[in-house]
Each structure stands twice: as structure tokens, then as C-alpha cells.
Amino acid sequence: MSPARTKDELRIFTPVGQLGQGWSEQIFWDTLDSGVDAIILDGGSTDSGPGRLALGKPNVPRSRLARDIGMLVQACHTHNVPALIGSAGGDGENALVDMCIDIVQEAVKANGYRPMKVISIYSEIPDDLVRQKLKTDLITPCGTAVPQLTEHEITTSTRIVAQMGLEPFLKAMQDNPGFDIIVGGRAFDPSPYAAFCLYHGFEDMGVNYAMGKIMECGGVCALPKSRESLAIVRHDNFDILPCDIKARCTEVSVAAHFLYEKTRPDIIHGPGGALLLSDTTYEQIDERTVRVRGAKYKPEPEGQYTVKLEGARVNGYNTIVLGAMRDPILLSQLDSWIASIEVMVAERCSGIDFELKIHKYGVNGVMGPLEPDTTTVPKEVFVAVQAKAATQDEANEIASAAKLGLTHMPYPDQLATAGNFAWPFTPSEVPMGPLAKFCVYHIMHEVDRTALFPIKVMDFHGNNSFVAQPRPVKTIQPQTVTDSAGKGLANPKKYYLTPKPAEGTCYLADIASVVRSKNSGPYELTFDILFGDQATYKKVKETGILTRETIAKLYHIADEDVIASLFWDQAMAYKATIRRPAVSGGFGETDTHGSQQHVPLLYIKMPFGRERAS
Incomplete structure (x- = not known):
């Protein structure tokens, strides 16, 4: 059953960053016992390449989906808490949505749960609609690294899905206020989070989308990164904390998450608008909790709603x-x-x-x-x-x-x-x-925000015979997080890079707390360099070494292939994004995830010694 819609706060629980990857059962049930308004989680992404979308395969075995979904269904029965899933099965295609729905139905009947109202939302787009939009110049590439769409790519795609915004989730809830579970197809990662908040009268879309963008990865924004996370949402701010007591969030770790796998951290585009983060602030509330304020959302003009299309072929x-x-x-x-x-x-x-x-x-x-x-x-x-x-x-x-x-x-x-x-x-x-x-990664303009995404409502009839068994109580002792981790995003490190830098200089690896690379969609690679204290960050920034030209020279690419190059003071970070040399997961791929392209950055020389960096 859905919770009452008159609240000053919402408690939203995400047990893992991707459905099917599993979580701690003790943390899961302990968090539910403490009281939550919804369980919301994401089911997939393009990180694993085009194979799933082209071949119709889930991103994890069905047995792993059944394990996770089975616990969600049990939580609906025992705690009357609704569950929302986006991008079901990995790529969110219709067949995988139906597979997850089948798992829900099997769990209700096999375990004797109460009757449940379950909703599916589909995201596959007819080829003819895409062709029509292409002919009227209403399809554009998603970024400068993406080529123009052609009729051939539409025809040869195994299927095309569209990333739905919050509106289909919101409509499903409004039309079915007694819902228990919503299983959505391909969705913009924060969409179900933002929809649930709006459904309950929380109308600040900057707050809603910013919270969802952090939460969809679970506890990745914590130190050390973990699986389970909890958001406490208010009308003008939200708190983020990891559910694992061995982890904690810091102002820097949360701010840095907006860098993660995105082209740039100050603006994140999604269906129907953009999340603007330049004025966002982060406040440490207690040792493990950070409060976020000031995110803004800019909707697209009426009649100009857009969605991103994804397609792949053999x-x-x-x-x-x-x-x-x-x-x-x-x-x-x-x-x-x-x-x-x-x-x-x-x-x-x-x-x-x-x-x-x-x-x-x-x-x-x-x-x-x-x-x-x-x-x-x-x-x-x-x-x-x-x-x-x-x-x-x-x-x-x-x-x-x-x-x-x-x-x-x-x-x-x-x-x-x-x-x-x-x-x-x-x-x-x-x-x-x-x-x-991958052959379709494009923006479709002037679309209906709900009509593209059919909704199906089902009533699964269980006999309500299930009786929960007492769970054994386990005590987990908190572990002290080191001061260095509190300052930045990494524990103290010893680098053994060769050759050693000259006297009076140091490598970037010696003074950075994080140096990472990651796909930003299938056509881009993005790099994040973060520092553990203001003094080091300011000193590096003042050298003028981290620039667009430096990145282009280091990676042997043209200046115009550097899509973004900027410092991000909120996270004491530098961000660069480049055109991918090959589309993720295609023929000749060497690093589908893009997570091992950072190494040249480690060797960038700074004109000061490590001992003088802080």
C-alpha cells in the first residue's frame, strides 16, 4: 500500500545501485524496521556495452533478479512499503520488464503474500515514430561525439528504447494510489525518485532530481563506498547517509558524486529539462550525514519535451x-x-x-x-x-x-x-x-511525456498466509574512518610510480585523493581528479597545468575532441571529458567500462614537492 500523502519528510531507501547485484539482508530489514516511505532502485545502464540491448539479455542472471525482487515483494507484504524500479533487467526493454513482473507474481503466489497491485511501464519506441521524427528534423545526436542518425541505423536496430522521465511513474501512482510495486522500462536514473517525491507534494524539482541522481547509485557516495543508502527529503533540502554503519558521507564525497560518469558536474540533462548544480551547497550534519541544498531544475519550454533514445544492433x-x-x-x-x-x-x-x-x-x-x-x-x-x-x-x-x-x-x-x-x-x-x-544514442524532440510509455496495471492474488519469522539479531561494531578519508576520498596511499619525479616536483598521483576514468555514455570518456584539502587543490589549480590543451596532448587527440575541461570547487576537483576513440563495447573495444583510461593522469608532474602540497 502507498503511504499517506501528507508528510513533511520522505524517507527513501535504496538497497543497491543496480537491481540484481544483491545487498545485506540485515541492513535491508533493519532499515525497513526503522521506517521508510519507499524502496526505489535502478536496474541498469549502458555501462556494460551494447550486447544486452542488441541481444535481449538481462544484465544479471534471472536467479539474481529473483533474489532481489523476492525480498522487495516480501518487504511490500511485511512493511506495507511500496517499491519502484527503473530500467528493469538492465536495458529496460519490454521483455525484461515482463520478466521482472513474472518474478513478482511468482513470489506473491509461492510465498503466500497478500494480494498486490503491480504496475509495469514500457519504454520501447516504434521504429516508424523514430523515422517520422527523423524526417521532420526532430532527432539530434546526444553530444558532439555522436554521429547523425540515419534510416539504416533505425532499420537495423534490434530495438530502440527511450529514457522516460518522471511523468509515467507519476501518472501510474496518481491513477493507482493503492499500488505496491512499479516496474519501469528504460528510465532516466533519477526519474522514479523525483516522481515519488512529486506524488507526495514535494514540488522542488531541483531537490527531487538531485536526490535521485545521488541515490540511484546506492551508497557509492559514501566512504568507503557501500551499497545501501537512505535519503531524507524535505521541501527545500535532503539528507544523504549510508545505511552501513561502517561507512559515512562527507561534504566532499557527496559533492564529488555529481562528477561521476557525467560529461560535466554543473549541469545534468534529462527528459524534459536540466538539473543545475552550480549553486548547490553541502553541510555535514553529523559524522555520517550530509545535507544538500540549492540544486535547481530548469524545465524545457512547453511543447519542447525531449527524451533520449538508445538502440543497438547485431x-x-x-x-x-x-x-x-x-x-x-x-x-x-x-x-x-x-x-x-x-x-x-x-x-x-x-x-x-x-x-x-x-x-x-x-x-x-x-x-x-x-x-x-x-x-x-x-x-x-x-x-x-x-x-x-x-x-x-x-x-x-x-x-x-x-x-x-x-x-x-x-x-x-x-x-x-x-x-x-x-x-x-x-x-x-x-x-x-x-x-x-550501439547505433542509436540520440535526442528525440517534441514528444508526449507520457503517451510514449504504456502503463499496465495487474492485481496479483496471494492467499495472505505468509508469517514472517523472527530474524536473529546481529551486532555490527562501527569502525573509525581515518582523518585522511574524512578530508578527501581516499585513505593514505603510497605510490610506487617509476621513474621517481625530480627533486622539488611530484606526480599528480602523489597528491590527489582520487584519479578516475569512466564512460559518460557510450560515446564519451570522462576523467575526475579530486584533492583531499583546499591547500593542495588551490596550489594545483594555480599552476595552470590542468587544461584542455594538457588533456589533448596527453591522450593524443585533437583539441576539439576535449568536450569539457573545468575545475569544480564544490568537490575540490578537476573534470575533463573527451570523445571516445571507439564506441563503447563495439568491435575492437579494449575497455568497455572506460575505467582504466586514467593512468596517464597519474604521471602529470607538478612543480612542487609532495611535502609542500598540503
Whole structure:
């Protein structure tokens, strides 16, 4: 049953940042026992690449979804608390929404829960509508790194989903005030949070969306990052605290979360408007809780509502081969030797239309064309071969030819004539099936904010025989969070970067509390550099070293490919975002998640010693 709609505060509980990843049962039930108004959580994202959307697969096994959803249904029964889910199953396609609904129904019947009103909201968009909008110039790329949409990409997409805003969730609640569970398709991450607040009369959309943007990741904004989090929402502010007593939020850790996986931290675009964060303030209320004020929301003009479209398609078939090489004679001439293998494969397989990538992990395998240092000869190199062709048999043939070359292609001054390649698995050629590719990541303009997203209401009839068993009481002792963690976002660290910086200088890694990279959607990479104290942050900022030009030079890209470059005083941070060298998860990918592209930043030299940084 939905809680009463006359409240001065709302307590919203998020047990994990992604449905299906699991959470602590003790924290889950203890938090519910303390009193919450709703359980709200997100189900997915584009982080894992295009495979799920193109192939219709959930982001976690069904059994893991059943475990999490089963506990949500039990909470609805025992605590009369509603649950809202966005982006069900990972990409939020209709079939995965229905799968989650089936799990709810199974849980109600199998466990003897009370009857429940369950709502599904769907987000797949008809191709014809997308074509119509394209013909009337009402579809634009989502960012400068995204190409223009074409008729071909629409036609070949397995499916296209739209990120719904808060309005479908709000309509579902308004039309069905006795609801228990809402399972939504692809949604803007904060949408169900903002909708629940608005439904209960909390009309400051800056507060609602800012709270939802933090909460959708669970306790990632805490120190150390954790799973479960609680928001206490008021009409002009909200509090954030982790539910795990071993973690806490700080002003900096919460402010820094608005940097996370976004192009820039001061403005976050979503369906129908933008969240503006330049004037946001953060106040430490107690050791574990931060209060957030001042976020603003700017809606789009009436009649100009927009949604983001996401689509993916099958792009041939691929086969991989995995192995390694350690011979120093070979490794000293690896690039030219790999080139000779590529020529050999092209000659042997001239009748096949194919692509071949041989990734060299240990040289530039992780960073690919962004790698700044390719001069060092490593001790050993791990090789990942990816062969792509129109059919699986053809991809297998290409991979087999490449594996033959890796094993037996000669090279100058060779001593080890028995073979060059150590592979751990047999058969060594591993068919991977269809290869997916993002092809739609665009903004659709002038749309109806609710009509695109059909709503279905179901009554699941349980016999109400379930009786909750007493849970054993466990005591968790709080752990002291170190002072250094309280100042910044990391514990004290010892870096062993080589070569050591010259006397009177230091590396950025020596003085930063966080240096990270992450996808900002499939077409962008974003970098965050955070500092643990104002003195260090100010000193770095005053050097003028962290600039757009520095990022472009470091990553061997054009200045115009640096999409954002700015300092963010609220989190004592520098942010840069660049065009991705390859669309996330496509053929030739080296780092789908984008989380290992930060290393060159660690070696940026500062013109002062580490001891003088603070």
C-alpha cells in the first residue's frame, strides 16, 4: 500500500545501485524496521556495452533478479512499503520488464503474500515514430561525439528504447494510489525518485532530481563506498547517509558524486529539462550525514519535451583467441611481427570480408590509441585476438588463421622455434556469437511525456498466509574512518610510480585523493581528479597545468575532441571529458567500462614537492 500523502519528510531507501547485484539482508530489514516511505532502485545502464540491448539479455542472471525482487515483494507484504524500479533487467526493454513482473507474481503466489497491485511501464519506441521524427528534423545526436542518425541505423536496430522521465511513474501512482510495486522500462536514473517525491507534494524539482541522481547509485557516495543508502527529503533540502554503519558521507564525497560518469558536474540533462548544480551547497550534519541544498531544475519550454533514445544492433559475428608471449627477443619487435601476421591472415583469407584486432595487453591493450607510452618493452604480453565476419564460421576461420600466425610466424633472431604463443584454453578459438554495436544514442524532440510509455496495471492474488519469522539479531561494531578519508576520498596511499619525479616536483598521483576514468555514455570518456584539502587543490589549480590543451596532448587527440575541461570547487576537483576513440563495447573495444583510461593522469608532474602540497 502507498503511504499517506501528507508528510513533511520522505524517507527513501535504496538497497543497491543496480537491481540484481544483491545487498545485506540485515541492513535491508533493519532499515525497513526503522521506517521508510519507499524502496526505489535502478536496474541498469549502458555501462556494460551494447550486447544486452542488441541481444535481449538481462544484465544479471534471472536467479539474481529473483533474489532481489523476492525480498522487495516480501518487504511490500511485511512493511506495507511500496517499491519502484527503473530500467528493469538492465536495458529496460519490454521483455525484461515482463520478466521482472513474472518474478513478482511468482513470489506473491509461492510465498503466500497478500494480494498486490503491480504496475509495469514500457519504454520501447516504434521504429516508424523514430523515422517520422527523423524526417521532420526532430532527432539530434546526444553530444558532439555522436554521429547523425540515419534510416539504416533505425532499420537495423534490434530495438530502440527511450529514457522516460518522471511523468509515467507519476501518472501510474496518481491513477493507482493503492499500488505496491512499479516496474519501469528504460528510465532516466533519477526519474522514479523525483516522481515519488512529486506524488507526495514535494514540488522542488531541483531537490527531487538531485536526490535521485545521488541515490540511484546506492551508497557509492559514501566512504568507503557501500551499497545501501537512505535519503531524507524535505521541501527545500535532503539528507544523504549510508545505511552501513561502517561507512559515512562527507561534504566532499557527496559533492564529488555529481562528477561521476557525467560529461560535466554543473549541469545534468534529462527528459524534459536540466538539473543545475552550480549553486548547490553541502553541510555535514553529523559524522555520517550530509545535507544538500540549492540544486535547481530548469524545465524545457512547453511543447519542447525531449527524451533520449538508445538502440543497438547485431554487427556480424566474432571469435576470440586468448594467450600470452614472454620471449624478450619477440617482445622487442612485437609491433612489426603482429603486422606480419595481419598480412598473412589477409592473404590466406582473401575471400572473406573480415576485420581483425590483435590487442596487446601489456603494451597498449587497455588504452589503445590513447596510450601515451609505447616505448617500454614489457616482461610479458597478454594477447586478445578478435575476429569479426558476416558469419560465425567465417569469424572462426579468421581467428584460427591468426592463432596459427601467433604460434608459428617466424621473426628475426628467433631462438624458440617450437612456438611463440602460450594459450590457456582448448579449443583456443572461442566463438562469441553475434557482435553488438550501439547505433542509436540520440535526442528525440517534441514528444508526449507520457503517451510514449504504456502503463499496465495487474492485481496479483496471494492467499495472505505468509508469517514472517523472527530474524536473529546481529551486532555490527562501527569502525573509525581515518582523518585522511574524512578530508578527501581516499585513505593514505603510497605510490610506487617509476621513474621517481625530480627533486622539488611530484606526480599528480602523489597528491590527489582520487584519479578516475569512466564512460559518460557510450560515446564519451570522462576523467575526475579530486584533492583531499583546499591547500593542495588551490596550489594545483594555480599552476595552470590542468587544461584542455594538457588533456589533448596527453591522450593524443585533437583539441576539439576535449568536450569539457573545468575545475569544480564544490568537490575540490578537476573534470575533463573527451570523445571516445571507439564506441563503447563495439568491435575492437579494449575497455568497455572506460575505467582504466586514467593512468596517464597519474604521471602529470607538478612543480612542487609532495611535502609542500598540503
